[in-house]
Amino acid sequence: MNSSPLLIALLGYVGVMITLLILWAAFANFKRLARLIANRKLAPAQQAAARQDIAADEIAAIAAAIYQLRALEHDAESGILTIKRIKNTYSPWSSKFQGLRAFRNRL
Numbered sequence: 001m002n003s004s005p006l007l008i009a010l011l012g013y014v015g016v017m018i019t020l021l022i023l024w025a026a027f028a029n030f031k032r033l034a035r036l037i038a039n040r041k042l043a044p045a046q047q048a049a050a051r052q053d054i055a056a057d058e059i060a061a062i063a064a065a066i067y068q069l070r071a072l073e074h075d076a077e078s079g080i081l082t083i084k085r086i087k088n089t090y091s092p093w094s095s096k097f098q099g100l101r102a103f104r105n106r107l
Contacts, residue, residue: 026033
């Protein structure tokens with residue numbers, strides 16, 4: 001019995017599972033990694049400036065602006081889909097005979 005195909009299949013499955021585990025770990029810890037990278041890049045003076053308190057009215061103004069922006073992004077739609085039937089069912093997309101060429105018999 002030749003075990004080569006079984007070995008190849010097993011190695012393939014193991015490789016895929018290891019790749020999926022690595023991707024899962026990366027996505028699960030992405031927020032933490034992004035914070036670490038951002039904190040390393042900030043100089044100590046920038047870190048102190050980033051920690052300053054923002055007034056509550058400024059936060060409220062920013063939140064109101066974001067809310068208005070998001071409200072304007074989407075149109076209200078009815079959710080009803082209508083399909084209009086046409087009398088002419090011919091379409092160049094549905095005709096196969098125009099795409100096929102008749103070859104001449106060569107003798």
